[in-house]
Amino acid sequence: MSRDNSRAMWYAVVAGLGLALVFLGLGLYLALTGEGASSSEGERTAAARKVSGPDMVLIVLDAMRADRVGAERKGVPVTPFLNKLREEGAWFPDAMTACTWTRPAMASLFTSAYVETHGIVFAAVDEAAGDRQTALGKERATLAGVLAEAGYATAGVQTNGNLFPVMGFDRGFQHYDTSLDAPGQWVTDTSLKALSGLSSPFFLYAHYMDTHVPYHSSDKWRQLLGYDGAALSEEERKIVEDFKDYYVEWCHYVKGRHEVFAFEELSEAGKEAALLLYDASVREVDEAVRILVEGVWAKSPEAVVVVLADHGEHFWDHGLLGHGLSVYDCELRIPLIIHGGKTPPGRQEGLAEIVDVAPTLVSLTGLDQPVEWQGKNLFSHVERPAYARTQSDSPAWNVELDTVVAGDLKLIVNGKDGTQQLFDRKADPEEEQDLSAERPEDLSALLSLLHRHRADNLRRRSGGHTEVTVDPETLEQLRQLGYMH
Numbered sequence: 077m078s079r080d081n082s083r084a085m086w087y088a089v090v091a092g093l094g095l096a097l098v099f100l101g102l103g104l105y106l107a108l109t110g111e112g113a114s115s116s117e118g119e120r121t122a123a124a125r126k127v128s129g130p131d132m133v134l135i136v137l138d139a140m141r142a143d144r145v146g147a148e149r150k151g152v153p154v155t156p157f158l159n160k161l162r163e164e165g166a167w168f169p170d171a172m173t174a175c176t177w178t179r180p181a182m183a184s185l186f187t188s189a190y191v192e193t194h195g196i197v198f199a200a201v202d203e204a205a206g207d208r209q210t211a212l213g214k215e216r217a218t219l220a221g222v223l224a225e226a227g228y229a230t231a232g233v234q235t236n237g238n239l240f241p242v243m244g245f246d247r248g249f250q251h252y253d254t255s256l257d258a259p260g261q262w263v264t265d266t267s268l269k270a271l272s273g274l275s276s277p278f279f280l281y282a283h284y285m286d287t288h289v290p291y292h293s294s295d296k297w298r299q300l301l302g303y304d305g306a307a308l309s310e311e312e313r314k315i316v317e318d319f320k321d322y323y324v325e326w327c328h329y330v331k332g333r334h335e336v337f338a339f340e341e342l343s344e345a346g347k348e349a350a351l352l353l354y355d356a357s358v359r360e361v362d363e364a365v366r367i368l369v370e371g372v373w374a375k376s377p378e379a380v381v382v383v384l385a386d387h388g389e390h391f392w393d394h395g396l397l398g399h400g401l402s403v404y405d406c407e408l409r410i411p412l413i414i415h416g417g418k419t420p421p422g423r424q425e426g427l428a429e430i431v432d433v434a435p436t437l438v439s440l441t442g443l444d445q446p447v448e449w450q451g452k453n454l455f456s457h458v459e460r461p462a463y464a465r466t467q468s469d470s471p472a473w474n475v476e477l478d479t480v481v482a483g484d485l486k487l488i489v490n491g492k493d494g495t496q497q498l499f500d501r502k503a504d505p506e507e508e509q510d511l512s513a514e515r516p517e518d519l520s521a522l523l524s525l526l527h528r529h530r531a532d533n534l535r536r537r538s539g540g541h542t543e544v545t546v547d548p549e550t551l552e553q554l555r556q557l558g559y560m561h
């Protein structure tokens with residue numbers, strides 16, 4: 077049997093038997109724990125009864141690249157506290173988001189649904205369309221909702237306007253604090269204040285924006301990591317120290333709104349300085365997370381702490397900046413750590429998806445996950461392909477990208493122009509060698525997986541999203557984040 081045939085057979089085994097393994101694994105789990113016996117088929121969740129599950133904290137670092145966890149700057153760690161969590165907890169080195177911008181990705185996290193299932197796509201701020209926004213619908217079960225129904229006290233602290241109550245992301249939270257673009261210290265302080273009012277079991281969600289453009293870290297962290305603005309020209313120094321103007325102009329340019337890019341291209345030293353300032357923001361948020369988690373531990377030493385990102389970020393990788401424009405690994409891969417409770421520590425091999433996080437947390441309570449959730453319990457170690465889709469319904473963005481990852485291979489399909497790219501992630505982690513012409517059997521096998529996946533999503537799609545109008549202040553924040561027509 078050729079290598080390609082062998083690989084094609086493996087895909088068939090994964091795709092065909094994956095579901096059976098899920099049920100087998102679930103059956104063994106239920107038999108061992110005695111949980112779930114009261115559930116009946118079709119029941120949305122077994123959450124009618126109260127549970128005594130662990131306290132849980134879900135921490136999202138917006139636009140945090142996976143490769144920054146464990147990074148160093150001249151021997152100085154960029155993420156000392158996340159390093160500690162990673163060493164002590166379960167670390168998923170091959171974790172993927174389901175979409176490379178915030179709102180759909182967070183909908184996938186909260187509702188364990190892929191993008192075409194929940195239907196929240198890029199409805200950018202668009203004057204012609206009357207600022208139409210897609211928001212989380214009321215019908216789909218959310219992580220916070222399932223836990224609240226099971227007796228958890230729930231609280232969220234939010235700094236990204238994409239996830240404000242008008243967008244439906246407060247569903248299931250009994251308490252939801254918001255502040256547009258507030259710094260990490262505010263998120264930590266507000267979370268600890270909310271925590272003081274929560275009784276066990278509790279679910280606390282904190283969303284940090286420090287790692288999102290414009291990377292306004294304080295001088296303390298910039299100096300710690302060795303930033304030297306004086307080494308740059310005055311013009312480049314201004315650009316990298318307030319990156320938002322450059323970034324927003326770049327968004328205008330790539331969307332064809334501006335004919336000419338208004339800035340000079342940054343030098344290599346300027347680009348490196350911009351990445352260093354991103355790292356300084358990562359270092360600052362690492363400290364804010366440390367203070368929050370130590371505060372949680374003071375109240376609940378056994379609490380389960382989850383840290384992840386909604387998506388990554390381009391820093392000129394593949395010639396791009398920001399996020400929401402590609403499904404390359406610099407955007408697609410996310411950090412994912414689950415620490416504490418009875419979670420098994422250590423490096424967890426295999427693909428992990430953002431849709432798996434909610435099922436994993438619910439499994440820790442002994443409850444069944446809602447039947448419509450598409451993810452799996454990460455600790456069931458079921459091997460299966462991973463999928464993502466980044467889509468815009470705004471003509472200016474012109475993005476419709478699907479991807480499937482299976483084994484070492486990754487297929488990207490561009491729905492706008494029909495092009496396909498096939499990469500060997502192990503041999504070519506930078507995704508520079510397109511193998512689609514050389515390996516037609518692999519291409520065909522991955523295309524089949526993707527077609528089945530999309531058909532399954534469309535079959536499941538109902539009630540995932542709704543349309544809303546948004547207040548001017550939040551719209552302005554979205555414009556400042558680059559989400560504009």
Ligand SMILES: [Zn+2]
Nearest residue numbers: 138139178386
């Ligand atoms: Zn984001």
